[in-house]
Amino acid sequence: MSTDFTLPFDQISQADFARVGGKCASLGEMTQAGVAVPPGFAVTTDAFAAMLDHHGVRAEIERHMTGLDPDNLDQIDRAAQAIQIRIRSHHLPATVEAAIRTAYAGMGDDMPVAVRSSATAEDLPDASFAGQQDTYLWVQGGDDVVEKVRDCWASLFTTRAVAYREKNKIPHIDVLMSVGVQKMVNARAAGVAMTLDPGTGDRTRIVIDSSWGLGELVVSGLVTPDNFVVEKVLEEILDRTIADKHVELVGDAALGEAVERDICSDRRTQPSLSDDEVMAVAMLAKQLEKQNKCPQDVEWAIDADLPPGENLLALQSRPETIWSQKKKTKPKTAYATGMMSIVGTLTNPISTRK
Secondary structure, eight states, X not given: OXXXXXXXXXXXXXXXXXXXXXXHHHHHHHHHTTOOOOOEEEEOHHHHHHHXXXXXXXXXXXXXXXXXXXXXXXXXXXXXXXXXXXXXXXXXXXXXXXXXXXXXXXXXXXXXXXXEEEETTTTBTTBXXXXXXXXXXXXXXXXXXXXXXXXXXXXXXXXXXXXXXXXXXXXXXXXXXXXXXXXXXXXXXXXXXXXXOTTTOXXXXXXXXXXXXXXXXXXXXXXXXXXXXXXXXXXXXEEEEOOOOOEEEEEETTTTXXXXXEOOHHHHTSOSSOHHHHHHHHHHHHHHHHHHTSOEEEEEEEETTSOTTSOEEEEEEEEOOSGGGSOOOOOOOHHHHHHHHHHHHHHOGGGGOO
């Protein structure tokens, strides 16, 4: 059910970017395009704005953020903590809380969900906000979902996020926060796929990092993942490096949370993906690059509860932000290099004498 404060993924398109932020807009686009995405909904920026106005936090943010020195991290930290405490210390407006509880209840009884931030300045081609706000895994029950939505809003004002916006001259009050609430995946394996080589920028390659369990340990760098390189046009695996994967993040139904678990010795050095699964991930990434018309950074998971052929799920797809920002320069050909050498000799002949 759609309200001013919540919007299901299957009703979201890029036209809703201002209301749902980059992450949720991407999930909506993928859902509408028929990509397998875990179901869920966005808590819209209207809900965030209602919270700011209801508690008078907007004026307080402007007061704390005025006159900050982007190089003074102590000053930024004090201001950021004050705002986070302010946001976390108040109940949500009743209409906002009711909308979130209703949308969550519509997903099923106490369904485990991931609660993820989706800021309106996130995932833009010229501003990499990825990972600056919080994500909460294996959240269960309406009370916990409401609390984690509020925590995501507060994470818009971490010291790191505030410092980033200060350095990039992005007005704090203009960045609004949507929150995605999405069914948890029981991931057997998960990771990221880049539709170019992150080391060289080569767009003929798809590079996949994969490990056991949920992909957060891969994204955060806490585990060394398996690495696969796929040729994009020929659609064949060019290289594979299988790592010693010592730990995985998995959902624990009894505890009601995601926990880190040591991986037994016989699985640590086993490939986390079969060759068929590597190619399935690569083709998903290739499809999303074509759909979005630019190189993509894709988060994905293999769901242990789904049958083969239906178990690959897209969790997020955003524009690649490193090579896309580099200036495009034409490589020097041997002819051009030779001509430059001749010109240099003619204009400065003394420099060539021995």
